[in-house]
Amino acid sequence: MIRSAIKILLLATLIFSAGCSKVLDIEPTDRLTANVIFGNPEGVKVYMANLYYQLPIEDFTFFRQGFRWNSSPGTGDVNNGGFAPAMATDEAVHSEFGDFLGNDDFQWWDNGFKLIRDVNMLIDVIPTLDVSETDRAALVGESAFIKGYAYFALAKRYGGVPLMKQSQQYDGTVESIKVPRSTEQETWDYVMELLDQAGNNLTESSTDTRRANKWIALALKSRAALHAASLAKFGNRAPLSGDAVTAKLVGLDASLANGYYNQCIAAAEAIIQSGRYGLFRANPADRDDAAENYQQLFQNPNEASPEVMLIKGYAIPGNGNGQNYDIWYQPAQLANGWPHPGRMNPSLDLVDTYESYDNPGSSAPVATTTDGNVNDYNGYNVSKDYIRYNTPHDIFLNKDARLWGTAVLPQTMWKNTEIIIQAGFVKPDGSAVIRTNDQVTISGTTYYTYGAATPGQYSGFDTYGGNNTRTGFSFKKFLDENKPVAPGWNQGTTDFIELRYAEVLLNYAEAVVESGSGDASLAAQALNDIRKRAGHITDIALTPENVQRERRVELAFENKRFWDLIRRREFHTEFNNRYMHAILPLRDLRALPEEKYIFVRVNVPNTNTRTFEPRAYYRYIPGIGSNDLVQNPQY
Amino acid sequence: MKRIYLLFCITLLMASCKKDNYDGPTAGLSGRFIDAQTGELVQQDIIRGTQIELLEHGYDPVEPQYLIVKTDGTYENSLLFSNTYTVQPKRGNFVEVAPQEVSINGKTTLDFTVTPYIRIKNGSITRSGDKVTATFSLEQTVINNVRKIGLYAHADSRVGEPMRMVAAEQQINAVPDPAHIYTLEIDLPSQSSLLKPGNDYYFRVGALIDIGEAKLNYIAPVKITI
Numbered sequence: 001m002i003r004s005a006i007k008i009l010l011l012a013t014l015i016f017s018a019g020c021s022k023v024l025d026i027e028p029t030d031r032l033t034a035n036v037i038f039g040n041p042e043g044v045k046v047y048m049a050n051l052y053y054q055l056p057i058e059d060f061t062f063f064r065q066g067f068r069w070n071s072s073p074g075t076g077d078v079n080n081g082g083f084a085p086a087m088a089t090d091e092a093v094h095s096e097f098g099d100f101l102g103n104d105d106f107q108w109w110d111n112g113f114k115l116i117r118d119v120n121m122l123i124d125v126i127p128t129l130d131v132s133e134t135d136r137a138a139l140v141g142e143s144a145f146i147k148g149y150a151y152f153a154l155a156k157r158y159g160g161v162p163l164m165k166q167s168q169q170y171d172g173t174v175e176s177i178k179v180p181r182s183t184e185q186e187t188w189d190y191v192m193e194l195l196d197q198a199g200n201n202l203t204e205s206s207t208d209t210r211r212a213n214k215w216i217a218l219a220l221k222s223r224a225a226l227h228a229a230s231l232a233k234f235g236n237r238a239p240l241s242g243d244a245v246t247a248k249l250v251g252l253d254a255s256l257a258n259g260y261y262n263q264c265i266a267a268a269e270a271i272i273q274s275g276r277y278g279l280f281r282a283n284p285a286d287r288d289d290a291a292e293n294y295q296q297l298f299q300n301p302n303e304a305s306p307e308v309m310l311i312k313g314y315a316i317p318g319n320g321n322g323q324n325y326d327i328w329y330q331p332a333q334l335a336n337g338w339p340h341p342g343r344m345n346p347s348l349d350l351v352d353t354y355e356s357y358d359n360p361g362s363s364a365p366v367a368t369t370t371d372g373n374v375n376d377y378n379g380y381n382v383s384k385d386y387i388r389y390n391t392p393h394d395i396f397l398n399k400d401a402r403l404w405g406t407a408v409l410p411q412t413m414w415k416n417t418e419i420i421i422q423a424g425f426v427k428p429d430g431s432a433v434i435r436t437n438d439q440v441t442i443s444g445t446t447y448y449t450y451g452a453a454t455p456g457q458y459s460g461f462d463t464y465g466g467n468n469t470r471t472g473f474s475f476k477k478f479l480d481e482n483k484p485v486a487p488g489w490n491q492g493t494t495d496f497i498e499l500r501y502a503e504v505l506l507n508y509a510e511a512v513v514e515s516g517s518g519d520a521s522l523a524a525q526a527l528n529d530i531r532k533r534a535g536h537i538t539d540i541a542l543t544p545e546n547v548q549r550e551r552r553v554e555l556a557f558e559n560k561r562f563w564d565l566i567r568r569r570e571f572h573t574e575f576n577n578r579y580m581h582a583i584l585p586l587r588d589l590r591a592l593p594e595e596k597y598i599f600v601r602v603n604v605p606n607t608n609t610r611t612f613e614p615r616a617y618y619r620y621i622p623g624i625g626s627n628d629l630v631q632n633p634q635y
Numbered sequence: 636m637k638r639i640y641l642l643f644c645i646t647l648l649m650a651s652c653k654k655d656n657y658d659g660p661t662a663g664l665s666g667r668f669i670d671a672q673t674g675e676l677v678q679q680d681i682i683r684g685t686q687i688e689l690l691e692h693g694y695d696p697v698e699p700q701y702l703i704v705k706t707d708g709t710y711e712n713s714l715l716f717s718n719t720y721t722v723q724p725k726r727g728n729f730v731e732v733a734p735q736e737v738s739i740n741g742k743t744t745l746d747f748t749v750t751p752y753i754r755i756k757n758g759s760i761t762r763s764g765d766k767v768t769a770t771f772s773l774e775q776t777v778i779n780n781v782r783k784i785g786l787y788a789h790a791d792s793r794v795g796e797p798m799r800m801v802a803a804e805q806q807i808n809a810v811p812d813p814a815h816i817y818t819l820e821i822d823l824p825s826q827s828s829l830l831k832p833g834n835d836y837y838f839r840v841g842a843l844i845d846i847g848e849a850k851l852n853y854i855a856p857v858k859i860t861i
Contacts, residue, residue, distance in 0.1 A: 239848055240847075240848065241725070241726065241847070376825065378825070378826070378829075379828050576797070577797070577802070602828075603828070611683075611797065614848075624696065625696070634701075
């Protein structure tokens with residue numbers, strides 16, 4: 001009986017489904033169709049928000065695995081160890097990992113072309129929308145901005161790429177939609193063209209820091225043009241060969257450098273002369289004030305006009321919304337129950353780069369011995385004459401305020417807590433205990449290797465949990481000092497400054513000094529205005545070295561350094577069997593009853609050398625077996 | 636019942652095994668890089684060194700395979716499929732060699748007779764006291780400048796510029812006088828954390844020509860106990 005009932009049901013189903021002749025043509029009811037979205041301006045606004053969301057902004061959720069690595073749809077496990085892009089440069093090392101740059105790192109291919117397809121669909125409908133001509137121009141400008149942004153991100157990774165100038169229509173044959181790579185020059189020129197189009201159509205008057213305006217488009221152009229110019233000028237530092245080179249799909253001719261430098265100069269100059277932007281707290285009262293201002297700029301960008309141009313916001317916590325800098329990079333003492341703090345360890349190499357107020361215009365490696373030798377990384381040696389300091393941070397006392405605003409230095413205050421970073425002690429007999437858990441009691445006082453008795457009371461050098469810095473420095477920039485860490489994923493809501501005026505000034509200074517065009521005195525002023533904001537009172541000359549040093553320290557950890565090393569073709573010479581360096585603060589018990597510290601410069605403990613392969617100046621192109629594109633050299 | 640089920644599973648597995656069993660690669664290619672003038676092997680780098688590009692015929696597009704070369708100037712890949720290949724050394728430390736078609740069948744041998752960019756002559760590496768000293772002269776075969784020379788040290792015998800713990804380098808950027816004797820020194824106490832007393836290390840002299848993507852030319856490494 002039951003069997004025949006099933007049979008009847010089956011039969012009925014068959015008959016009925018045969019009746020639904022156009023089952024595949026039904027409009028889906030669970031999503032919006034193109035007509036609905038593009039049919040009214042509000043829909044377009046929503047669509048635009050999604051395009052902004054897809055922008056390849058290298059912010060707090062940008063890691064080597066990709067963008068929006070905060071449990072966003074389409075991304076992998078948010079627990080990636082907190083390996084920040086800075087750790088693939090000379091800015092920092094990870095407290096635990098020894099990784100360097102890998103082949104699959106920083107890829108952005110599929111998602112790049114997805115964004116370009118999405119923006120092309122919008123560009124197609126803009127002429128048909130029922131909006132005012134002003135709004136139409138704004139849409140034209142904004143979509144060009146987004147497309148230019150996407151092509152910039154592609155060009156700096158892959159060189160020349162397929163240029164999808166229009167939407168593609170799929171006619172059933174795959175071959176018809178395959179677009180070959182354009183040359184690298186054509187690709188950069190297209191980026192320039194798109195950003196010009198954006199600048200010409202976008203409003204001049206908007207002060208919205210979350211959407212593009214004319215000045216934001218020009219600021220991005222100054223960045224992109226500087227990148228292209230540098231590739232042209234310095235490409236011969238790392239020549240490559242192969243099919244992609246022969247076809248000019250990668251590489252720019254040196255003769256193109258000045259043209260791009262001039263585009264950078266023109267874009268930056270327009271922003272400077274507009275007078276709409278300036279440096280945040282440009283005239284600090286003193287160095288402490290300067291350090292405080294620098295920290296504030298990043299801790300709350302929304303209060304930092306007129307410097308902030310474009311912000312990537314993190315308004316609400318939660319998967320796909322918040323970010324994880326606070327949990328990954330807080331000193332171990334302030335983990336607040338979070339199991340994996342302390343991952344970002346600023347390198348001694350970076351710390352050395354900051355100027356000293358005593359000696360403006362040059363890097364100031366910290367001298368630890370009376371002979372002033374800063375190239376000895378062989379470790380503690382009792383026969384050497386170490387300089388004794390009263391605190392573990394006095395050695396940095398004269399260093400640029402921005403160091404103090406960027407890193408937590410040993411035994412300085414952070415969130416009303418003294419952050420203990422100590423690598424060991426020297427016994428009264430001159431023998432040293434370094435990075436070995438130990439203690440010694442002298443005259444009733446006990447001294448510990450790491451400056452305190454147990455993990456959680458200190459933040460340095462103990463390998464316990466990978467939670468402590470191994471360079472001597474903990475991280476501060478961008479972290480929120482005002483509240484305790486929320487010990488869970490994606491709870492951070494500090495906003496990221498994607499474009500700020502200081503970068504525009506630095507782009508201008510670099511373009512002028514490298515090309516010889518532009519206004520040299522304005523460029524020198526740009527350089528020194530930024531230094532003045534950092535508490536410097538002596539101006540320095542406009543030289544390529546000064547500009548690069550200034551860029552490294554001012555933009556540290558803003559994920560610019562990686563691309564600076566790429567575009568100036570310095571990666572393979574900077575990273576040729578290179579050890580990163582650390583400084584070991586040691587309590588010197590020979591000085592008892594006085595409290596004294598000495599410092600030892602070493603290679604970062606438990607690390608190996610790092611070497612950059614020249615082919616990594618370009619990422620490999622995924623999927624050449626099916627997309628028929630020419631692969632980049634040596635992949 | 637259970638046993639039948641198990642048997643059935645095994646049969647299934649066996650059946651699928653058979654279909655996937657293609658023959659593995661059985662052919663191979665090996666050979667040497669020989670200096671056309673002296674007949675000696677041309678010393679190489681083990682990493683970031685000369686590569687031999689193999690393009691297997693019959694596929695389009697074909698992904699190139701790259702063989703690396705041993706430091707002594709020999710190479711071998713014993714896992715290639717029998718086929719015709721276009722073979723060309725790339726990015727080497729010698730004057731470019733034209734591509735050639737090679738039929739690789741069984742164990743095939745292919746030597747390359749090349750002209751190294753630089754010959755390092757009368758090389759000697761010795762230790763005296765706290766210093767390891769290298770002396771040598773340079774003979775170049777092309778008109779380009781010599782970019783740099785270096786003395787490299789590593790715990791592994793495959794030491795070279797890309798694989799070194801310590802280096803003493805000198806930028807040249809000129810065409811050297813063949814009669815000039817160059818001297819490079821590594822000071823041992825100042826490298827004591829890397830070159831630890833009591834251990835053996837390998838030292839090797841290299842010289843780099845100023846040609847894009849060129850690799851260094853070397854003399855054979857010398858083992859020294861520190």
